[in-house]
Amino acid sequence: MSTPVSPGTAGRASIRIGVAGVDEGIIRNLVHAFYAKVRQDPFIGPVFAAVIGDDWGPHLAKMCDFWSSVMLTSGRYKGNPMAVHARLEALQSAHFERWLVLFRQTASDLCPPDVAAAFVARADNIARSLQMGMAFRPRASAEPETERHGGQ
Amino acid sequence: MTYVVTDACIKCKYMDCVEVCPVDCFYEGENMLVIHPDECIDCSVCEPECPADAIKADTVSGLEQWLTLNAEYAKQWPNITAKGTPPADADAWDGVANKYPEQFSNKPGGQ
Numbered sequence: 001m002s003t004p005v006s007p008g009t010a011g012r013a014s015i016r017i018g019v020a021g022v023d024e025g026i027i028r029n030l031v032h033a034f035y036a037k038v039r040q041d042p043f044i045g046p047v048f049a050a051v052i053g054d055d056w057g058p059h060l061a062k063m064c065d066f067w068s069s070v071m072l073t074s075g076r077y078k079g080n081p082m083a084v085h086a087r088l089e090a091l092q093s094a095h096f097e098r099w100l101v102l103f104r105q106t107a108s109d110l111c112p113p114d115v116a117a118a119f120v121a122r123a124d125n126i127a128r129s130l131q132m133g134m135a136f137r138p139r140a141s142a143e144p145e146t147e148r149h150g151g152q
Numbered sequence: 153m154t155y156v157v158t159d160a161c162i163k164c165k166y167m168d169c170v171e172v173c174p175v176d177c178f179y180e181g182e183n184m185l186v187i188h189p190d191e192c193i194d195c196s197v198c199e200p201e202c203p204a205d206a207i208k209a210d211t212v213s214g215l216e217q218w219l220t221l222n223a224e225y226a227k228q229w230p231n232i233t234a235k236g237t238p239p240a241d242a243d244a245w246d247g248v249a250n251k252y253p254e255q256f257s258n259k260p261g262g263q
Contacts (some may be wrong), residue, residue, distance in 0.1 A: 066174060067171070068195065069174040070174060070195045070197055070236070073172040073201065075171050075172055075173075075174070077174045078175075079174070079231070080175055080191065081193055082190065082191055082193060103251060123196065125194045125196060126193050126194060126195055129154070129193045129194035130193060130194065130237065133190055133191075133193075
């Protein structure tokens with residue numbers, strides 16, 4: 001019953017809630033700085049631009065809610081990111097990898113190392129999960145170049 | 153990859169997980185919850201929230217039957233997005249081992 005989850009489980013970081021040093025202000029700074037980088041990025045910038053256009057306000061607010069839910073268990077975000085990503089048929093593993101590179105850079109630029117590590121650990125898990133979910137969806141696999149083994 | 157609800161949830165069904173899940177991927181049976189494996193984004197927020205320690209990562213060994221059960225009943229039971237009232241005797245069942253054979257109900261919850 002009280003057997004703890006073994007800490008060494010395949011590639012999954014041990015993450016606890018209430019990471020010291022995370023608050024709404026840090027989340028906001030990270031989200032805004034990160035997506036400023038994303039918009040400038042020649043590889044994934046256009047992917048976001050195609051969906052979001054020029055009005056980034058709502059998306060930034062949504063992403064602040066998302067990270068608040070994930071890091072602070074605030075429950076503010078409610079949505080279905082799996083379905084949203086699965087609709088983007090051209091998405092490949094390389095897009096997720098680039099996203100993660102930019103996210104890691106931004107987190108380490110703005111946050112103390114332990115806080116950055118907590119954000120990145122969650123981002124890694126979520127990116128892997130989204131890719132796996134997409135790989136199993138018929139619509140996502142209709143694109144022949146779609147990465148089908150991402151995250152395995 | 154997903155998180156999985158296991159035996160410890162049966163007859164406890166505290167539902168704290170539902171409040172924190174950002175993607176509403178919990179489904180409600182009469183006396184336990186399950187996670188839809190295709191909807192879980194592996195954010196891990198729910199795991200430490202469970203007072204009964206019933207939620208595990210699917211990378212933990214020996215959870216195959218629970219993975220199957222979660223996947224099967226997530227398709228049959230109604231989605232739950234807000235915490236309800238736990239069973240009156242929830243605390244009495246918390247910590248009882250191997251509840252599935254005698255206590256698991258396959259009926260949908262939220263009725």
